[in-house]
Amino acid sequence: MAGEANEIVLSTQELREVTAFAVGCAEVVLEIFEADQPHDSRPRDAITAAWEFARGAERGKSLRDTAWAALAAAKGTDTVAAREAAWAAMSAAGAAYLHPLAKATQVKHVLGAGAHAARAAELVAGDDRTVGAGHVVQAVLRATPVVVDVLERFPAAPGGGGRVGELIRMLDTDLRRRPPAQPPGSATSS
Numbered sequence: 602m603a604g605e606a607n608e609i610v611l612s613t614q615e616l617r618e619v620t621a622f623a624v625g626c627a628e629v630v631l632e633i634f635e636a637d638q639p640h641d642s643r644p645r646d647a648i649t650a651a652w653e654f655a656r657g658a659e660r661g662k663s664l665r666d667t668a669w670a671a672l673a674a675a676k677g678t679d680t681v682a683a684r685e686a687a688w689a690a691m692s693a694a695g696a697a698y699l700h701p702l703a704k705a706t707q708v709k710h711v712l713g714a715g716a717h718a719a720r721a722a723e724l725v726a727g728d729d730r731t732v733g734a735g736h737v738v739q740a741v742l743r744a745t746p747v748v749v750d751v752l753e754r755f756p757a758a759p760g761g762g763g764r765v766g767e768l769i770r771m772l773d774t775d776l777r778r779r780p781p782a783q784p785p786g787s788a789t790s791s
Contacts, residue, residue, distance in 0.1 A: 607703040609754045613660075616697055618747040619711055621655035623696035624648055626715035626740050627689035633721050634690070637683030638674065644690035647671035651693040660697050668694035685721035685765075689714045705756040708773055711748070712758065715740035716768035733768055741775045749776050 627648060634644050647667040654664055668691050675687035692713035699710040719736035726732040744752075758773040760766070 609701045609703050611699065611701045611751065615747055615751050616660070616699060617655045617657070618745055619699055619751055620651050620693065620696045622740075622744055622748045623711070623714035624651040624655060624693040625743050626718045626736075627651075627686075627693035629736075629739075630686040630689055630718040630721040633725055634674070634678065634683045634686035637678050637680050637686075641674050641677065643667070643670040643674035644687045647690040647694040651690075651697065654697050664694055664697055668698075680724070682721045682724035685717045685724060689717035689721060692717055699751075703755060705759040707755050708752065708758040709769060711752050711755070712740075712769045712772045712776075713765075715772050716765045719768045720765050733764075734771070737768060737771050737775060740772055741779060744776055744779070749779060752776055 631644060631648060634641075647670065650658075650664045650667040654660055658664075671687050671691035671694065675684045675691065678684040678687060692709075696710050696714060700707055715737070719733040719740070722736050723729050723731075723733035752773070757777070758766075758770045760770075762769065
């Protein structure tokens with residue numbers, strides 16, 4: 602049908618790698634949520650479910666349910682930073698549901714957890730944007746060549762979205778500019 606986005610082929614293994622990347626980004630700020638809501642395990646449950654999928658479990662209803670539960674947990678936080686940390690957990694579990702449509706909005710499934718985590722960290726640091734930028738650098742280092750390859754199949758991240766949208770676009774730009782990985786055993790010239 603005219604006007605519809607092209608479909609992108611994504612293997613289960615590629616979805617597992619994208620999810621592993623997302624959950625690796627999100628789990629570093631989980632303590633921000635847990636300091637705010639120590640008796641609410643929903644974001645941690647989403648992180649656990651995302652790791653299970655990334656390591657070979659099926660992508661099923663329980664994974665989706667933990668993502669929705671982390672989203673609900675975000676609504677009960679006392680601080681914006683804790684809310685962003687819960688959204689990072691939700692985004693990590695949701696990364697497994699990256700849609701194979703060539704739409705810029707799908708980039709949020711790949712990079713949302715990293716952007717929400719960066720925002721949570723910068724808010725805890727008094728809205729220090731250099732802290733968020735540091736998290737972006739760490740996320741870029743965490744991304745595997747498979748994650749970058751998947752990202753590059755989609756259009757660039759869309760505009761908008763406030764500070765989290767800016768962080769998504771920073772991640773998107775930095776990952777797309779990252780030099781290709783060298784094959785094991787290859788020598789680089791000086």
